[in-house]
Amino acid sequence: MTKIIFDCFGTLIDTGTTSVNAAGIILNNTGSGLDKNEFYSEWKALKKEMMQTCPFHSEKEFFALSLEKMFERYKINADAKAEVRPMTDVLFGKRNAFPDTYEILAYLDRAGIEYAIGSTTDNDSLMHYLEQNHLSFRYIFTSEDMRVYKPSPAFYTTILERTGWLTSECLFVGDSLTDDVEGPQSVGMKAALIDRKRKYKSFTSVRPDHLIHSLTELSEIIQSGI
Numbered sequence: 001m002t003k004i005i006f007d008c009f010g011t012l013i014d015t016g017t018t019s020v021n022a023a024g025i026i027l028n029n030t031g032s033g034l035d036k037n038e039f040y041s042e043w044k045a046l047k048k049e050m051m052q053t054c055p056f057h058s059e060k061e062f063f064a065l066s067l068e069k070m071f072e073r074y075k076i077n078a079d080a081k082a083e084v085r086p087m088t089d090v091l092f093g094k095r096n097a098f099p100d101t102y103e104i105l106a107y108l109d110r111a112g113i114e115y116a117i118g119s120t121t122d123n124d125s126l127m128h129y130l131e132q133n134h135l136s137f138r139y140i141f142t143s144e145d146m147r148v149y150k151p152s153p154a155f156y157t158t159i160l161e162r163t164g165w166l167t168s169e170c171l172f173v174g175d176s177l178t179d180d181v182e183g184p185q186s187v188g189m190k191a192a193l194i195d196r197k198r199k200y201k202s203f204t205s206v207r208p209d210h211l212i213h214s215l216t217e218l219s220e221i222i223q224s225g226i
Contacts, residue, residue: 007174
């Protein structure tokens with residue numbers, strides 16, 4: 001029987017503009033005139049690169065370490081460990097689950113289908129948002145718990161080892177082409193990319209097994225076989 005592994009942020013829970021806004025606060029506090037969207041986009045990419053190349057740290061620690069490098073890059077004379085607070089506050093702020101999150105989880109429960117959550121984040125941050133949105137999962141996996149980040153193959157194989165699930169019966173669902181499609185596919189899992197804003201018009205080297213615009217579409221995929 002099909003097993004579903006969900007990404008969390010951007011898939012089950014709407015992140016909105018909270019991270020971009022936090023970057024804007026940091027830039028205002030340090031008196032820089034940089035564009036918050038461009039700064040955050042570059043900061044996010046640097047943080048992700050460091051997660052793949054540096055010794056393991058929590059996500060909260062990586063935010064500070066990568067911000068320090070961003071300050072160096074843009075010659076911002078400020079203490080990154082102190083100024084990172086608006087961003088780390090986001091890890092425990094207010095974010096709402098998408099309405100279709102409740103719909104698909106209710107469907108899976110009715111159908112007796114097992115599911116898990118696999119998220120690149122810290123334990124306490126993930127639990128904060130799950131409790132805030134009254135979401136309950138039997139299987140919860142975080143990068144902090146497994147000491148590895150997406151899209152490392154070990155992230156996905158560790159989930160398989162701990163659940164006893166087979167790659168052939170798993171469908172990974174998420175909003176990142178790299179983390180939630182390429183990563184799972186590298187270990188033999190099928191992957192569904194959720195594209196709520198319909199930004200993907202075509203695919204080149206990485207192609208999801210399924211492209212969906214709402215989590216409710218998973219019911220049809222499950223019924224037809226993944």
